[in-house]
Amino acid sequence: MPETGRTPNPTTDTANGHEGQQMRAIVQDRFGTADVLELRRIARPQIAPTEVLIEVNAAGVDRGFVHLVSGTPYLIRLAGFGFTKPKHAVPGSDVAGRVVAVGGEVTRFHSGDEVFGIAKGSYAEYAAADEQKLVHKPANITFEQAGVAPISGTTALQALTDVGKLKPGQHVLVIGASGGVGTYAVQLAKALGGTVTGVCSTAKVDMVRSIGADHVIDYTTHDVVDGTRYDLIVDIGGRNSLRRLRRALTPSGTLVITGGEGGGRWTGGFLERRIGAAALSLLGRQRLTGFINKEHYTMIERLAEYLVTGAVVPVIGQTFDLDHVPDAIRDLAAGRITGKASVVIRPN
Numbered sequence: 001m002p003e004t005g006r007t008p009n010p011t012t013d014t015a016n017g018h019e020g021q022q023m024r025a026i027v028q029d030r031f032g033t034a035d036v037l038e039l040r041r042i043a044r045p046q047i048a049p050t051e052v053l054i055e056v057n058a059a060g061v062d063r064g065f066v067h068l069v070s071g072t073p074y075l076i077r078l079a080g081f082g083f084t085k086p087k088h089a090v091p092g093s094d095v096a097g098r099v100v101a102v103g104g105e106v107t108r109f110h111s112g113d114e115v116f117g118i119a120k121g122s123y124a125e126y127a128a129a130d131e132q133k134l135v136h137k138p139a140n141i142t143f144e145q146a147g148v149a150p151i152s153g154t155t156a157l158q159a160l161t162d163v164g165k166l167k168p169g170q171h172v173l174v175i176g177a178s179g180g181v182g183t184y185a186v187q188l189a190k191a192l193g194g195t196v197t198g199v200c201s202t203a204k205v206d207m208v209r210s211i212g213a214d215h216v217i218d219y220t221t222h223d224v225v226d227g228t229r230y231d232l233i234v235d236i237g238g239r240n241s242l243r244r245l246r247r248a249l250t251p252s253g254t255l256v257i258t259g260g261e262g263g264g265r266w267t268g269g270f271l272e273r274r275i276g277a278a279a280l281s282l283l284g285r286q287r288l289t290g291f292i293n294k295e296h297y298t299m300i301e302r303l304a305e306y307l308v309t310g311a312v313v314p315v316i317g318q319t320f321d322l323d324h325v326p327d328a329i330r331d332l333a334a335g336r337i338t339g340k341a342s343v344v345i346r347p348n
């Protein structure tokens with residue numbers, strides 16, 4: 001993709017020692033398809049007192065990015081991501097890299113620290129990040145592995161633990177086991193002592209088995225609701241109806257609605273499913289619930305413990321350079337990515 005050399009974005013830098021210096025970044029001026037993403041030269045971001053500036057090595061690509069580029073479902077515009085155009089001109093959240101400047105109130109990081117977490121605009125050579133969303137990168141994982149872990153990994157961890165209350169020995173169904181969140185959910189559920197059944201499409205069955213799933217269901221040839229009962233269902237993809245999923249739960253089982261595409265342009269089906277889940281939970285001992293990922297360093301620290309021991313190894317299906325971020329979003333939206341896609345800006 002050609003660089004357009006257009007006017008720098010107004011969220012530009014000043015008082016962090018990088019004044020006036022430029023960087024290459026993906027910039028999005030409006031909502032739309034992957035074609036609205038342009039590689040430009042803009043000023044490095046300005047950091048607030050509680051933020052650090054990161055020299056970005058790698059950044060993950062997840063479904064949230066697809067939604068933020070298109071501005072759909074429209075609910076996300078009401079949630080503060082920009083009403084008529086994106087609030088943040090540079091997209092990208094997952095990040096791994098080195099700290100090159102710290103704000104005056106930052107206490108946990110210094111220049112030179114290797115970090116990973118959630119930034120504001122990580123598809124760029126430099127990104128600002130709130131220190132509350134960052135942790136130190138363990139030495140035994142690469143920047144690329146760290147860069148694809150934060151959002152998907154912590155979402156899976158919360159689904160299984162804080163929300164799903166998984167106990168050792170329980171049977172877990174992960175619907176969407178081959179994707180960004182699902183590949184972490186399968187590995188974490190095993191590490192937490194669960195017996196795991198993963199659901200994915202034909203081409204990804206072997207991969208899901210290879211990351212530890214005890215059983216794999218190919219949703220293109222088999223019904224997920226086949227009479228087996230699970231203590232916990234983590235519902236990430238496929239949009240099975242709540243009534244069907246209840247039939248796959250034990251009498252006191254838990255359904256954790258985590259995600260799912262195709263729910264319409266207004267709410268993505270999110271509100272309707274949450275309301276339906278709350279209503280159905282009143283009918284018996286089964287618990288049907290949903291959640292929004294908590295973006296806080298304490299969650300990323302908990303995830304990092306599994307990355308350090310190797311109990312969880314990020315599955316990186318495809319790697320892109322900064323120029324090809326639009327291809328990453330096209331491939332992700334088309335279901336061509338196995339596990340996570342990563343954008344490598346500075347190789348390890």
Ligand SMILES: NC(=O)c1ccc[n+]([C@@H]2O[C@H](COP(=O)([O-])OP(=O)(O)OC[C@H]3O[C@@H](n4cnc5c(N)ncnc54)[C@H](OP(=O)(O)O)[C@@H]3O)[C@@H](O)[C@H]2O)c1
Nearest residue numbers: 063155176177178179180181200201237238259260292293
């Ligand atoms: N609650 C939160 O805070 C939170 C946080 C992060 C993400 N999410 C949401 O979670 C969802 C998944 O995110 P992701 O990054 O994991 O996406 P992803 O990487 O695209 O993975 C989607 C998964 O769904 C599977 N799938 C697709 N169609 C299916 C079907 N008909 N039946 C069963 N499985 C099917 C895919 O399997 P194949 O690829 O094998 O077809 C894949 O495993 C998205 O809707 C995202 O917005 C929510």
